[in-house]
Each structure stands twice: as C-alpha cells, then as structure tokens.
Amino acid sequence: MEQTIAAIYKNPTAFYNQKVRLSGWVRNHRAGKQVGFIELVDGSYPESLQLVYSADRGEAFRDVSLGAAVAVSGHLVATPEAKQAFELRLTELDLVGGTAEDYPLQKKRHSFEYLRTIAHLRPRANTFQSVFRLRSLMSFAVHRYFHEKGFLQVHTPVLTASDAEGAGEMFQVTALDLDRLAGQPPAALDYKDDFFGGPAHLAVSGQLNAEAFAHAFKNVYSFGPTFRAENSNTARHAAEFWMIEPECAFCDLDGLIDLAEDFIRAMIQTAFEEAPQDIQFFNDFIDDGLIQRLEAVQAAGFSSMTYTEAIDLLEKSGQSFAYPVSWGLDLQTEHERFLTDEVVKGPVFVTDYPEDIKAFYMRGNDDQKTVAAVDLLVPGIGEIIGGSQREERFDLLAQRLAAKGMSTEAYQWYLDLRRYGGTPHAGFGVGFERLLMYLSGMKNIRDVIPFPRVPKQINF
Amino acid sequence: MEQTIAAIYKNPTAFYNQKVRLSGWVRNHRAGKQVGFIELVDGSYPESLQLVYSADRGEAFRDVSLGAAVAVSGHLVATPEAKQAFELRLTELDLVGGTAEDYPLQKKRHSFEYLRTIAHLRPRANTFQSVFRLRSLMSFAVHRYFHEKGFLQVHTPVLTASDAEGAGEMFQVTALDLDRLAGQPPAALDYKDDFFGGPAHLAVSGQLNAEAFAHAFKNVYSFGPTFRAENSNTARHAAEFWMIEPECAFCDLDGLIDLAEDFIRAMIQTAFEEAPQDIQFFNDFIDDGLIQRLEAVQAAGFSSMTYTEAIDLLEKSGQSFAYPVSWGLDLQTEHERFLTDEVVKGPVFVTDYPEDIKAFYMRGNDDQKTVAAVDLLVPGIGEIIGGSQREERFDLLAQRLAAKGMSTEAYQWYLDLRRYGGTPHAGFGVGFERLLMYLSGMKNIRDVIPFPRVPKQINF
Numbered sequence: 001m002e003q004t005i006a007a008i009y010k011n012p013t014a015f016y017n018q019k020v021r022l023s024g025w026v027r028n029h030r031a032g033k034q035v036g037f038i039e040l041v042d043g044s045y046p047e048s049l050q051l052v053y054s055a056d057r058g059e060a061f062r063d064v065s066l067g068a069a070v071a072v073s074g075h076l077v078a079t080p081e082a083k084q085a086f087e088l089r090l091t092e093l094d095l096v097g098g099t100a101e102d103y104p105l106q107k108k109r110h111s112f113e114y115l116r117t118i119a120h121l122r123p124r125a126n127t128f129q130s131v132f133r134l135r136s137l138m139s140f141a142v143h144r145y146f147h148e149k150g151f152l153q154v155h156t157p158v159l160t161a162s163d164a165e166g167a168g169e170m171f172q173v174t175a176l177d178l179d180r181l182a183g184q185p186p187a188a189l190d191y192k193d194d195f196f197g198g199p200a201h202l203a204v205s206g207q208l209n210a211e212a213f214a215h216a217f218k219n220v221y222s223f224g225p226t227f228r229a230e231n232s233n234t235a236r237h238a239a240e241f242w243m244i245e246p247e248c249a250f251c252d253l254d255g256l257i258d259l260a261e262d263f264i265r266a267m268i269q270t271a272f273e274e275a276p277q278d279i280q281f282f283n284d285f286i287d288d289g290l291i292q293r294l295e296a297v298q299a300a301g302f303s304s305m306t307y308t309e310a311i312d313l314l315e316k317s318g319q320s321f322a323y324p325v326s327w328g329l330d331l332q333t334e335h336e337r338f339l340t341d342e343v344v345k346g347p348v349f350v351t352d353y354p355e356d357i358k359a360f361y362m363r364g365n366d367d368q369k370t371v372a373a374v375d376l377l378v379p380g381i382g383e384i385i386g387g388s389q390r391e392e393r394f395d396l397l398a399q400r401l402a403a404k405g406m407s408t409e410a411y412q413w414y415l416d417l418r419r420y421g422g423t424p425h426a427g428f429g430v431g432f433e434r435l436l437m438y439l440s441g442m443k444n445i446r447d448v449i450p451f452p453r454v455p456k457q458i459n460f
Numbered sequence: 461m462e463q464t465i466a467a468i469y470k471n472p473t474a475f476y477n478q479k480v481r482l483s484g485w486v487r488n489h490r491a492g493k494q495v496g497f498i499e500l501v502d503g504s505y506p507e508s509l510q511l512v513y514s515a516d517r518g519e520a521f522r523d524v525s526l527g528a529a530v531a532v533s534g535h536l537v538a539t540p541e542a543k544q545a546f547e548l549r550l551t552e553l554d555l556v557g558g559t560a561e562d563y564p565l566q567k568k569r570h571s572f573e574y575l576r577t578i579a580h581l582r583p584r585a586n587t588f589q590s591v592f593r594l595r596s597l598m599s600f601a602v603h604r605y606f607h608e609k610g611f612l613q614v615h616t617p618v619l620t621a622s623d624a625e626g627a628g629e630m631f632q633v634t635a636l637d638l639d640r641l642a643g644q645p646p647a648a649l650d651y652k653d654d655f656f657g658g659p660a661h662l663a664v665s666g667q668l669n670a671e672a673f674a675h676a677f678k679n680v681y682s683f684g685p686t687f688r689a690e691n692s693n694t695a696r697h698a699a700e701f702w703m704i705e706p707e708c709a710f711c712d713l714d715g716l717i718d719l720a721e722d723f724i725r726a727m728i729q730t731a732f733e734e735a736p737q738d739i740q741f742f743n744d745f746i747d748d749g750l751i752q753r754l755e756a757v758q759a760a761g762f763s764s765m766t767y768t769e770a771i772d773l774l775e776k777s778g779q780s781f782a783y784p785v786s787w788g789l790d791l792q793t794e795h796e797r798f799l800t801d802e803v804v805k806g807p808v809f810v811t812d813y814p815e816d817i818k819a820f821y822m823r824g825n826d827d828q829k830t831v832a833a834v835d836l837l838v839p840g841i842g843e844i845i846g847g848s849q850r851e852e853r854f855d856l857l858a859q860r861l862a863a864k865g866m867s868t869e870a871y872q873w874y875l876d877l878r879r880y881g882g883t884p885h886a887g888f889g890v891g892f893e894r895l896l897m898y899l900s901g902m903k904n905i906r907d908v909i910p911f912p913r914v915p916k917q918i919n920f
Contacts, residue, residue, distance in 0.1 A: 043677030123676035216583035217503030
C-alpha cells in the first residue's frame with residue numbers, strides 16, 4: 001500500500017526499517033558524487049521527505065528534475081544525527097512525469113503577485129500548500145461544527161430572480177444571445193424569451209431562503225459561493241467568494257452573538273489542533289504575531305459595544321480618519337480596524353446600527369432609530385461576521401419594504417414566513433475567505449482562493 | 461436547556477418524569493372536552509411528539525392553530541398502553557407565532573406539484589422534512605468521506621471564461637446593462653467594458669481546475685453548485701444542481717472505479733445507519749422497494765461491462781427502444797435503464813466509450829477508437845456517475861483539442877499540467893441530486909432541491 005508523507009511524519013517509528021512506497025513531486029534535488037538527495041512532497045504535509053540514493057544508481061535517478069512526478073520505494077531509516085530525524089533510502093524510482101525546462105517554480109522565492117499569474121501551478125508552492133490545506137480543513141470544520149450542533153445544511157440557490165437584496169451589486173445571468181441583441185431595436189430585449197422567463201441574477205446571500213428553512217428545521221446553515229459585481233480592487237474583496245450563513249428560529253440577538261463567538265472559537269481551536277504545522281508555517285513566514293494573537297483571543301472574552309458607543313469612541317479618539325465619523329454614517333474599514341486593532345485589541349461585537357444604513361429585514365429596536373444588527377470585528381481584518389435579528393413582525397416588515405421602495409409582491413413568500421408560525425429569528429454571515437485570512441495572516445483575499453475572480457481577472 | 465424531539469426519541473427514558481422544554485410547530489391539534497392533544501414537530505426527527513393538556517387550561521391552549529410556532533414545557537411520561545410510547549404533559553404553552561386562516565398546509569395530502577408552488581412552506585411537510593434532512597446528512601457524509609480518506613477539498617470557481625467544456629449549454633454572466641445594450645449598434649457590445657473584461661459563464665464542472673490541484677495534493681474533490689442552460693423539462697434535469705467531483709493523481713481507470721464503488725457503498729451505509737427513520741419513511745410512503753434494493757446493492761458486487769458489450773446486449777435484447785442503438789451512438793436514458801434495471805438488476809459500470817461521443821480530455825485507449833471513460837448506471841435512475849481517466853500525454857491532448865476545434869491558447873494552463881510533473885490521473889462527477897433520488901426513491905429532481913431552478917421557474 002502507498003503511504004503518505006503525513007502518515008510517516010505522524011508516526012515515523014512505525015515505518016522504521018520497513019519498505020515504504022510513495023508517490024509525489026520533487027521539491028529539491030542535489031545529485032552529489034557519492035550520494036543524491038531528493039526532497040519529496042505529496043501535498044499531505046508541510047514538510048518534505050528526504051530520499052537518499054547512492055550515485056551508482058545512475059542517470060535514471062540523477063536526472064530527475066525539480067517538479068517531476070515520481071513513484072519511489074525504499075526503507076525508512078532513523079537518522080538521529082542528521083538534520084532530518086529520518087530519511088528514505090531509495091531502492092526504486094520511477095519517473096512518472098518530467099518537467100519541461102521552463103518550469104516556472106524554480107528553487108527561489110516568488111512574489112505572491114507573480115504566483116497569481118500561474119494559479120494552476122501555485123498550489124505546489126510552500127505557502128499555497130499550507131493555505132489550501134487550511135482552506136480544506138476549515139471547510140470541513142465548518143460542516144462538522146454545525147452538524148454536531150444539529151443544524152441542517154440547506155443549499156440555497158445561486159440563481160435568483162431578486163435584484164435587490166441590499167447586500168451589493170449583482171451579476172446578471174442570461175441564456176440570451178447578446179451578440180444578436182446588440183443592434184436590435186430596444187424591444188428586442190424580451191425576458192420572456194430568456195431561460196427563466198424573466199431577469200435572473202447571482203445571489204449575494206442565501207439568507208432569505210435559509211429563513212424559510214429555519215421555520216421548518218429551527219437551526220439551519222448554508223455554505224456556498226456568493227457573488228458581488230462590485231468594481232472594487234481591494235485586498236479584501238472578490239467577485240466570487242464563499243459564505244457561511246447560519247439562521248436560527250426561536251433566537252434573538254443575544255443568542256446569535258453567543259453562537260458567533262462559539263463558532264469563531266471553535267474554528268481557531270480546530271486550526272490549532274488539526275493544522276498545527278501549517279499554523280506554525282504561517283507564523284514563521286507570513287505573520288509573526290499570528291499564534292500569539294489567536295491564543296490571546298482564546299484566553300480572553302470577546303468584547304461588545306453598541307454602534308452609538310463605537311461612534312463616541314471614534315469621535316473622542318483624536319485619530320484622523322480618511323472617512324468622516326458621525327452618528328448615522330456607516331463604519332468604514334479604517335474605523336473598524338481602529339476599534340478592534342487599537343481600542344479593544346481583540347474581537348469586538350458592534351451592535352444596534354442605525355436603521356437607515358442597514359438592510360430592510362433587520363429587526364427594529366424600540367428606540368425607533370436602530371436595528372438589532374451585529375458585526376464582529378477582528379484585528380487585522382475588520383468585519384468578519386455581519387448578522388442581525390430579523391424583523392418577524394409582519395406589519396413592520398411590510399412597512400420597511402414599502403419605505404425602501406421594494407416590491408411587496410416579489411417578497412410575498414418572505415412575508416408569508418411572518419404569517420404562518422413565525423418566530424423571533426436571527427442569523428449571520430461569515431465571509432469564509434476573511435476567516436481564512438484571520439487564521440493564516442494572509443493579507444490578500446486573492447491568495448486564499450484557488451482561482452480568484454476579481455475585476456478584469458477570470459483566467460484559468 | 462431546550463431539548464429537541466430527536467434527543468427525546470433517541471433516549472426517552474432519560475427524560476421520563478423530568479421537566480422538558482421544547483419549541484417547534486403544531487402539526488396537528490385535537491381539542492377535546494376533557495383533554496387536548498397537540499402533535500409538535502421541530503424538524504429534528506420524522507416523528508412528532510404528543511403534547512397533552514387538560515381542557516381547563518382554557519383558550520390559550522385550545523386556540524392554538526395548525527402550523528403555529530409554540531414554546532412549551534411539561535413532564536415527559538411513559539404511556540406503555542397508548543399508541544405513543546410517551547407523551548409530554550403540558551404545564552406551559554407560549555404562542556410564539558400564530559397562523560393566518562389561509563395557511564396552505566392544512567391536514568390533508570398535497571400533491572408534490574402543488575407543494576412546489578409553495579417551496580417556502582413545503583419543508584414543513586412530512587415528505588420534505590425527510591428529504592431535506594437526508595440532503596443535509598448526505599452532504600455532510602460526502603465531506604466526511606473524503607476528509608477521512610485524506611482528500612483535499614478545493615472550491616473550484618463558478619465563474620469561468622470558458623464557454624465550451626463539452627458538458628452542456630452554459631449560462632452567460634454579465635455586469636453590462638442589457639436594457640441599454642438593446643437598441644445600440646452591434647459594436648456597442650464590447651466585453652472590454654464588462655466586469656471581467658471578456659465574456660464570462662457559469663461553470664458546468666470544476667474538473668479542469670480540480671486537475672490542477674490534484675497535481676499538488678494528489679487526491680482532491682470539489683462539491684458545489686453547477687449549471688446547465690439546457691431547456692429540458694425532465695424529472696432528472698435542473699438548471700442548478702450540486703456536483704461532487706473527486707480527482708486523483710497517480711490513478712488509472714481501475715483505481716477510479718474502485719473509488720466510485722466504495723463511495724456509493726459508503727453513502728448507502730451512512731443513510732441506513734444515520735437516517736434509518738427517514739429511509740423507512742421513504743420506503744413506506746414513496747418507494748416500497750427502496751430498502752430491499754439498497755440492501756441488495758450492499759450485499760452483491762457492482763457489475764462492469766464495456767460500452768461495446770453494452771451495445772451488443774442492447775442489440776440482441778429484442779427490446780424496442782425510442783432511440784436507435786448502434787456502436788458509436790451515445791446511450792440514452794432508456795438504454796441505461798434497461799441495462800441496469802433489466803439486464804444487470806443492479807449497479808453497473810459501463811466503460812470505454814467511443815472517443816467521438818466523449819469530451820476532449822478523456823484518455824485515448826490503445827484501440828484508437830475508444831477512451832477510458834466510465835459511467836455508473838443504477839436502477840431507477842440511469843447514470844449517476846460519469847468519469848474518466850484524463851489524457852495525460854501532452855501531444856495526444858493537444859491533438860484532441862485541435863481536432864475538436866478548441867483553442868489551445870485558452871487551454872494553455874491545462875496543457876501545462878502535462879508539461880510539469882504530469883501523472884496518469886482520473887476523476888468522476890456525481891450528481892448530488894441523483895444520488896439523493898437513488899437513496900430516497902424520490903422521482904423528480906425538483907423535489908430534492910430546496911428551491912429548484914428549471915426552465916421558466918426561478919421563484920423564491
């Protein structure tokens with residue numbers, strides 16, 4: 001049976017003096033006069049395995065190039081005096097696939113900017129091995145967390161007839177032939193001919209659909225791709241990203257905040273317990289304050305303040321900001337970062353935002369000015385979670401829709417949830433990539449997405 | 461602490477004579493002269509919990525309507541002589557949310573067709589409670605299966621510049637204003653102005669991207685929404701569905717077939733072990749041959765035949781088919797169903813299809829006529845898995861691209877995977893909804909998707 005490098009690192013003594021078969025790729029190769037050394041990687045572990053062969057094996061061994069795919073076997077031997085604790089003494093080596101001479105991942109440091117231009121090869125680079133292992137682990141951890149808590153997963157639709165959910169610009173989806181449309185009279189644009197018989201868009205959230213399911217299964221969540229057609233070229237925005245959205249019936253804002261804190265803590269714990277080597281890698285090479293920061297979060301509590309208190313703190317801070325600070329204006333990233341990085345020095349929930357800057361579905365507070373919204377801000381990132389208690393009172397929700405100029409007809413089904421066994425309910429959204437950036441210290445969202453989609457970039 | 465109905469059913473004796481708090485919805489209510497009975501559901505379990513109260517509790521209890529949301533508490537009492545083994549004797553009942561009189565889910569059987577028109581409420585109906593609990597469980601089971609096998613999950617992009625991956629019609633995605641486009645001269649359609657600076661589509665598969673990751677992590681899988689703009693109104697097709705796509709480096713067709721069989725067996729086992737009541741429900745009310753059929757699959761092996769053998773069997777069957785049978789033509793659903801339902805009477809792998817009817821990336825066999833493709837056919841459904849070994853030989857892949865009139869420039873990155881440490885590799889795709897139909901006996905794909913999208917249907 002083939003082994004993985006992870007299995008060997010996890011329990012090397014079980015393999016000592018055993019014959020071991022492996023396959024993977026050559027990370028480094030030094031062919032000396034007496035002895036050759038190959039560093040083998042197979043994606044399972046942050047460290048490579050050292051393969052050793054004697055020079056009399058000849059060219060079949062000596063000519064193996066950097067990046068080549070090989071299948072090998074040999075005996076694993078403890079080497080207590082060497083840098084590595086063990087090495088594999090090769091008896092067989094099959095060249096499965098060589099590399100052309102222009103292989104871009106030569107043995108040197110490449111910038112993240114350059115590696116983005118070879119997104120099909122960058123998962124082989126050290127940093128991206130750790131990034132995408134962490135991404136896979138955390139994706140599983142999200143599902144496991146909610147599954148163990150009895151949440152039902154609901155696959156909310158990506159395609160939606162709605163064009164205004166208040167969460168950002170939307171992409172349009174069509175099966176019409178645009179080449180034929182241009183040049184036709186305006187009346188030629190008839191959505192009755194389109195696939196769905198009307199305009200269709202890519203959903204910016206699965207929340208409204210998840211609310212319907214929360215009223216049948218109480219606690220539900222969705223986790224899937226989400227889309228924004230916002231032309232913003234920042235390190236925190238992508239046109240396509242994954243979002244985690246739990247939604248709980250019979251739940252108010254306090255219950256939601258408890259869930260959000262528990263969720264973030266569980267994710268940090270998973271990263272520490274199940275990817276310790278990758279987290280250490282990020283701490284060593286990406287962000288040397290990472291482990292200390294995450295450990296501090298686990299040791300202390302999450303702070304909490306109202307939006308009104310946050311504005312007060314910002315106004316009194318003496319700090320000069322690029323964007324204005326005033327009650328009624330939304331917090332910008334610089335404000336969020338100041339609150340979490342400088343004031344609280346840790347995660348902080350900001351609650352009860354002005355109604356006018358929040359979406360129509362958020363529950364009105366008794367002060368008639370604010371809504372039961374909550375954002376979680378974390379150091380180095382800013383907003384990582386946004387949520388709210390939802391307006392469950394039919395009349396108030398209908399008023400909000402009307403006040404925002406939205407069609408009550410289009411939202412009839414959503415209003416129905418308030419007419420038939422409605423409950424106080426609440427939910428939040430976590431940007432999965434922001435969570436990964438928080439857990440890894442990676443600074444650009446493009447570097448935690450396998451094939452990022454941003455303005456003017458849709459390669460691969 | 462609040463309990464769930466599932467927790468009580470799983471270990472009722474732990475709750476006997478204890479005070480229990482619950483919340484959920486009223487499935488049925490009989491207010492007698494002496495005693496009232498409420499059937500409570502909370503989405504966690506296929507059975508309801510019987511709540512009992514004495515009539516002197518008055519209107520607050522008696523007036524609770526079907527579908528209402530309630531929070532209750534009382535003592536759980538064993539009732540060995542009654543139909544139910546236990547009941548909750550109510551001491552408190554809070555009406556959280558009532559139901560308007562026109563509540564559509566009254567106590568009678570509704571057709572699946574009707575329930576599709578109220579997709580926001582149907583998850584409260586018995587059948588859809590079981591369907592969506594199974595969907596959630598199986599989604600988790602997919603992730604757990606691959607996680608435990610060491611597969612890395614990769615989130616392949618939904619947005620793609622490719623418009624021809626050979627798996628079906630694609631939706632176009634745009635941020636252009638189509639209302640302004642119609643009526644302009646043809647030159648007005650300039651994709652340089654569009655979000656990505658070129659045409660964009662919704663991916664029909666994540667395979668090509670997954671191949672890149674398989675060459676960094678060996679065994680990977682994707683599991684996400686997939687799109688087809690095919691105007692086919694069948695019980696097996698939807699415009700948006702979820703697909704599971706494992707991709708393995710250092711793997712040939714035989715290895716892939718082993719994985720596919722192991723995967724299907726593991727999914728059946730999970731359904732039996734972790735959703736026995738839901739599977740029993742499907743057997744009782746949806747498909748009375750379900751359990752027998754799935755048990756037979758677990759007991760026997762999966763069969764295998766080549767496409768050439770399949771054509772031979774079909775030609776000699778004496779069966780009359782609507783579509784012609786001839787070597788070189790693709791198998792239609794009626795042919796697949798005949799092979800799996802009638803000939804094999806169980807799951808069957810069909811391998812080695814003619815090159816001309818399969819996608820460009822499938823590996824050519826030595827006979828120069830067929831490719832190393834495999835479909836898994838199962839009774840009642842037809843094709844549930846489609847996969848292949850991929851063409852890893854650079855020259856042959858480039859030839860196939862050219863022969864199909866595809867741009868080698870657009871696929872340069874994909875060709876690169878054959879130039880830099882390439883390996884024999886293979887992968888398959890499983891339609892998640894078809895898997896659910898197979899495990900539940902549900903006959904229409906619209907009834908296993910929370911909010912189905914099909915031609916002219918994009919409500920909710």
